Each structure stands twice: as C-alpha cells, then as structure tokens.
Amino acid sequence: MKIKKIETSKINEIDFNNLKFGSVFTDHMFTCDFIKGEWINPEIIPYQSINVSPASRVFHYGQACFEGMKAFKDDNNKVWLFRPDENYKRIVKSSIRLAMPEFPEDIFFEGLKNLLRLDSDWIKPGLGNSLYIRPFIFANEGTINATEANQYKFMIICAPASSYYSGEVRVKIEKSFSRAAKGGVGYAKAAGNYAAQFYPTKLANNEGYQQIIWTDSSTHQYIEEAGTMNLFFRIGNKLITAPTNDSILDGVTRKSLIEIAKDEGIEVEIRPLKVNELINAAKNNTLIEIFGSGTAVVVLPIQGFGYENSRYELIQKENSWAIMLKNKLNNIQYKLIEDPYNWTVEV
Numbered sequence: 190m191k192i193k194k195i196e197t198s199k200i201n202e203i204d205f206n207n208l209k210f211g212s213v214f215t216d217h218m219f220t221c222d223f224i225k226g227e228w229i230n231p232e233i234i235p236y237q238s239i240n241v242s243p244a245s246r247v248f249h250y251g252q253a254c255f256e257g258m259k260a261f262k263d264d265n266n267k268v269w270l271f272r273p274d275e276n277y278k279r280i281v282k283s284s285i286r287l288a289m290p291e292f293p294e295d296i297f298f299e300g301l302k303n304l305l306r307l308d309s310d311w312i313k314p315g316l317g318n319s320l321y322i323r324p325f326i327f328a329n330e331g332t333i334n335a336t337e338a339n340q341y342k343f344m345i346i347c348a349p350a351s352s353y354y355s356g357e358v359r360v361k362i363e364k365s366f367s368r369a370a371k372g373g374v375g376y377a378k379a380a381g382n383y384a385a386q387f388y389p390t391k392l393a394n395n396e397g398y399q400q401i402i403w404t405d406s407s408t409h410q411y412i413e414e415a416g417t418m419n420l421f422f423r424i425g426n427k428l429i430t431a432p433t434n435d436s437i438l439d440g441v442t443r444k445s446l447i448e449i450a451k452d453e454g455i456e457v458e459i460r461p462l463k464v465n466e467l468i469n470a471a472k473n474n475t476l477i478e479i480f481g482s483g484t485a486v487v488v489l490p491i492q493g494f495g496y497e498n499s500r501y502e503l504i505q506k507e508n509s510w511a512i513m514l515k516n517k518l519n520n521i522q523y524k525l526i527e528d529p530y531n532w533t534v535e536v
C-alpha cells in the first residue's frame with residue numbers, strides 16, 4: 190500500500206476543546222479505485238479535495254453508501270476500534286443492495302489500520318473523545334446512462350470528535366412521510382436515505398422537534414427508528430426495541446446495548462411496538478424512558494415526543510437505563526473495564 194505523508198501536520202491549528210462534529214478532518218485519507226472489474230491503487234495520501242467528473246453517477250443517481258465507526262484511545266495510548274468487523278460486513282451489504290462491487294476485507298482493514306496509525310495523534314484519550322471514521326463508496330464513472338456504474342471510489346476520512354451536550358431532545362412520530370419502505374433500501378446505509386429525511390425533519394424542526402420517529406410506511410402504526418439512531422423504549426420493567434427488517438437499519442450500537450442490557454438482568458423485548466401502545470403507556474405513566482442509539486451519539490435520552498396534535502413529556506427517572514447502558518458501553522470502548530464480549534480490536 191502506497192503511503193504519502195503530509196509535510197506539516199495541521200493538528201496544532203485545531204481547538205480540540207471546541208470541535209464541531211464532522212467539520213475537522215485528520216491529516217490523511219485512504220482511497221482506492223474500482224476500474225475494469227478490479228479494486229486497484231489502494232493508498233494513503235494527505236487529506237485533500239478530489240477530482241470527479243460532473244457526470245459521475247453518484248450526482249445523478251445517488252449510487253453511494255457509507256459507514257460510521259469510531260476509534261478510542263485508552264489511558265496507555267493504545268488505539269482501539271469498536272466492532273469494526275460489523276461495519277465492514279454492513280458496507281458490503283449496503284454495496285450489494287446498491288449494485289456496487291464489494292470492497293475487499295483485507296484492503297479495508299489494512300487501509301483503516303495504516304490510516305489510524307498515521308493519524309493516531311488526532312485521537313485524544315479521555316472519556317468522550319474519539320475519532321469518528323467515515324468509510325464510503327461512490328460511483329465516479331463519468332457517463333450518465335441510468336444503470337449501475339463500472340467505476341467507483343472507496344475512501345476513508347476521519348474526524349476527531351468529543352462528546353457534547355445536545356440539549357433536550359424531543360421527537361415527532363411521523364405519520365405521513367416515510368423514511369423507508371418494504372423492499373426498499375432502508376436497511377442499507379445508502380446516502381439517499383439521508384437526503385430523503387432532510388425535508389420532513391426540517392418541518393418537524395419548525396414544530397419544535399429535533400428529530401423524527403419513523404413509522405412503517407404501509408400503516409404508520411408501528412415504530413421503526415429515528416433515521417440516524419435505533420430506538421429503545423422502557424415501558425414498565427421491560428426494554429423494548431423493534432426487530433430489524435428491510436426498513437430498519439441494523440445498528441451496531443443497538444445490538445451491543447441489547448446484549449449489555451440482558452447481561453445486566455434487564456428484560457429485553459425485541460418486537461414490533463405499536464404507536465398506540467406507546468401512547469397508552471405514556472398516558473398511564475408506564476412509559477419511563479425513550480432513548481436512541483448510534484455510533485455518533487452512543488445513547489441519546491429523549492425527553493418527550495409528539496403525535497398528531499398531542500405532546501407527551503417524560504419524567505426523568507433517577508436510575509436511568511439509558512445512562513447506565515451508555516456508561517457500560519463507554520467503559521468497554523475506552524478499555525476502562527474488561528471487554529467480556531471481545532468487541533474491541535487493537536489497532
């Protein structure tokens with residue numbers, strides 16, 4: 190693998206105490222091209238703009254998908270990835286759905302690890318600090334016939350991240366727009382899934398909600414997910430989350446929290462949850478917590494939600510499962526406790 194190092198690092202210009210998520214990138218990036226049926230020229234080069242044809246199919250037909258993963262530094266300055274094999278498997282699954290070639294596993298991990306070693310100073314130790322890693326693939330063939338492309342680029346870019354207080358989060362249960370349909374691409378991390386959410390989310394923002402809870406596209410009676418996060422509901426003494434299917438993304442954080450919760454003795458129910466059941470639980474005060482899960486936020490407690498013309502507020506409980514689960518997961522990610530699941534991988 191060719192590695193071209195930057196001449197002078199820009200790390201000293203970065204204010205690590207005031208990082209805006211996803212706006213600062215490390216010194217290097219990984220790139221690899223798919224040309225004539227082969228992945229060729231894997232290399233690490235200084236982070237820079239790239240040259241693409243305006244006819245690249247990604248711009249016209251949205252043929253692109255991505256991943257989101259994190260690296261952490263422990264107190265001995267060792268760098269750890271969290272379940273990277275899951276992200277690799279998922280970008281393959283997404284690529285297949287979008288008729289894109291599978292990126293080879295060995296090049297993925299070699300490129301990723303070399304990149305992290307080169308930019309390891311960008312990963313700050315300490316709870317809350319991490320490196321957000323964004324692998325992605327897009328069609329860069331410069332001919333606009335509406336079929337899958339023959340040429341692609343795979344890249345990895347990295348952004349240092351710190352934990353931030355997101356403020357109180359309230360969500361709107363959406364019943365007219367849909368994020369994903371049966372048979373569609375909802376289970377893939379397809380770039381276009383995000384574009385389709387922006388407009389309904391903007392409308393929800395105007396009504397005072399930060400995010401949307403998506404419901405199933407055919408009946409709008411079942412809770413699906415939040416579109417960047419999977420969702421958990423603590424009703425009575427149970428933790429409920431929807432089963433993944435072709436309109437719900439199979440989140441790595443979700444599946445990790447399910448395992449941790451079970452091992453903490455929490456009764457976890459993986460089953461379809463009706464909006465009606467949620468409303469009833471809110472009305473009879475058995476709804477105790479709602480939280481989202483995803484790589485970027487880890488766990489995000491939700492204060493309230495809206496449905497039709499009503500708003501519901503949750504009363505903050507002392508012994509929050511969201512906070513407990515977040516702490517357990519963080520402790521594993523930062524190697525503060527033993528990792529009984531073998532989820533952490535040393536770089």
Ligand SMILES: *Cc1c(COP(=O)(O)O)cnc(C)c1O
Pocket residue numbers: 257378414415416417418419438439440441442443482483484485
């Ligand atoms: C990435 C993503 C999630 C969260 O998945 P993690 O693997 O936990 O980061 C949830 N929903 C959607 C639609 C996503 O794209």
